[in-house]
Amino acid sequence: MNCAACGAELTYDSRMVSRHVGGLVACPYEGLAYAELRSGHDRIYFGRWRKIDATSIDIRRAYHQLGRHLSAIAQALGEKDLPAARRDLEKASEALETEEPGDDSPELLRLMDHALSYAHRTIDDLLHEMGLPPHSPMDFAEWYNVVEVPFRDAW
Amino acid sequence: MIPLDRYPKQVTLRDGARLTFRPMVREDADRLWEFFRSIPPEDKMYLREDVDRKEVVERWAESLDYETVLPILAFDGDRIVGDTTLHRDRTGWKQRIGTVRVQIATDFRHRGLGTAMLREMRHLGEKSALRHIVAEVIEEQQAAIRAFEKLGFERAVVFRNFVNDQKGRLHSLVVLVYSMSHSEEELKF
Numbered sequence: 048m049n050c051a052a053c054g055a056e057l058t059y060d061s062r063m064v065s066r067h068v069g070g071l072v073a074c075p076y077e078g079l080a081y082a083e084l085r086s087g088h089d090r091i092y093f094g095r096w097r098k099i100d101a102t103s104i105d106i107r108r109a110y111h112q113l114g115r116h117l118s119a120i121a122q123a124l125g126e127k128d129l130p131a132a133r134r135d136l137e138k139a140s141e142a143l144e145t146e147e148p149g150d151d152s153p154e155l156l157r158l159m160d161h162a163l164s165y166a167h168r169t170i171d172d173l174l175h176e177m178g179l180p181p182h183s184p185m186d187f188a189e190w191y192n193v194v195e196v197p198f199r200d201a202w
Numbered sequence: 203m204i205p206l207d208r209y210p211k212q213v214t215l216r217d218g219a220r221l222t223f224r225p226m227v228r229e230d231a232d233r234l235w236e237f238f239r240s241i242p243p244e245d246k247m248y249l250r251e252d253v254d255r256k257e258v259v260e261r262w263a264e265s266l267d268y269e270t271v272l273p274i275l276a277f278d279g280d281r282i283v284g285d286t287t288l289h290r291d292r293t294g295w296k297q298r299i300g301t302v303r304v305q306i307a308t309d310f311r312h313r314g315l316g317t318a319m320l321r322e323m324r325h326l327g328e329k330s331a332l333r334h335i336v337a338e339v340i341e342e343q344q345a346a347i348r349a350f351e352k353l354g355f356e357r358a359v360v361f362r363n364f365v366n367d368q369k370g371r372l373h374s375l376v377v378l379v380y381s382m383s384h385s386e387e388e389l390k391f
Contacts, residue, residue: 130328131321134382135354168354175321180216180314 050074053082075187080177084123084170087116089184091163093191096156106155107148113162114143120169132172139165204272204330211322213276216314221283223322226273230282231263234275237282240307247367248340249305274322276315283307286319288326288335298333304346317349324353324380334381340365341374355380 053076076082095101096109117139124132142162146152171181210224226234238246238253251258262273270292276284289301302323306316327335337355339346351357355378363372 129325130382131324134328168352172321172325175213175318178212178214180214181317183216 050076050086053077053079053086075190080179081123081170081173081182084116084120084173085182085187087112087119088163088167088170088182089187089191091116092167092184093188096159103148106159110143110148110155110159113159113166117143117162117166120166120173123173124169127173127176129172129176132169132176135165135168135172139163139169204268204326206268209274213318215310215318219278219310219313221315222277223274223319224277225268226263226266226275226285228263228266230275231260233280233282234263234285235259237285237307238305241305242308244367245305247369272326274319274326276310276319278310283310284315284319286323288323288330290330290332298331300327300330300332300335302327302335302337304337312345316346317352320349320353327380328382332382334379337378337380339376339378341376347376347378350378350380353380 053074074082074086076086079085091109091112094109094112095105098105117136120136120139124136139162142158142165145158146155148155167182167184174181206225210222213221213223215221235253235256238259241253246253253259262271266273270290272288272290274286274288275282276286284304284306286302286304289303291297291299302320304316304319304323306319323335335355336358337350339350341347341360347357358377358379361375361377364375366372
């Protein structure tokens, strides 16, 4: 199932799509540039795999989500002349492909975290190219099951 | 030649402020001097030249050469609110290394302008066939260091009690490097 508004897949760790407004799914990303990429990022960013009680299934699912997210970014990047973004996307893929989910992959979470950071940077490059501010996941935190508020800084 | 056809570029900050980025031209000298006059003295201590002297800024404007120093200015209307420069050597052993410097007006700090300007420099560095971009930051400037790191710059070295400000106090200098070389082979000698 995909969000009718932003296009992101909603099969796992979905944001609170059960909130219906006038019979329609309320999507906080609707109308934003690269809505699918923002939503896809946040769904992983706020996902269960990063919680202390994450199961191996949570991690495996997030791993595959991340792979699909990188593919979506690659598609959006297309032939755009954005070498820095392309480099970051390559780094994201490298990080993700270094280890596969399994019992003997202690570095996996760290590598997935790196991949997600590189992916975020690529999205921000795409937004910057449109003259838009970077994507801030915390602006959408209320849509997810978030207990902690990470440090925020803007220079 | 770095392609500059992307300018003027409109940039919106997180709080909705709409700015224009474009390369500095000779006619910007007065506005740039006004910008530097508005920079707090404690920040000017870290600049390499005495920008309180108008002739310094006028000399920059008169001798503009984008192939060696490319200044990109951020404008809020007619007012300059940010200045970032990409410094390069045309020849010699550092010709593939660029140095980036950034200065932001006080009322535009912590609004994402510094990061936007760094993102611009990173793009220009990539387009100018550089292998590395280097930035030097005083250790106390933690927000700036975080912004560099967020964009992929890595701390290469920290020189402890290495540089002095205009009052003679020592500060540690953090050198950050953004590497653009793809191939490991390129880095081998």
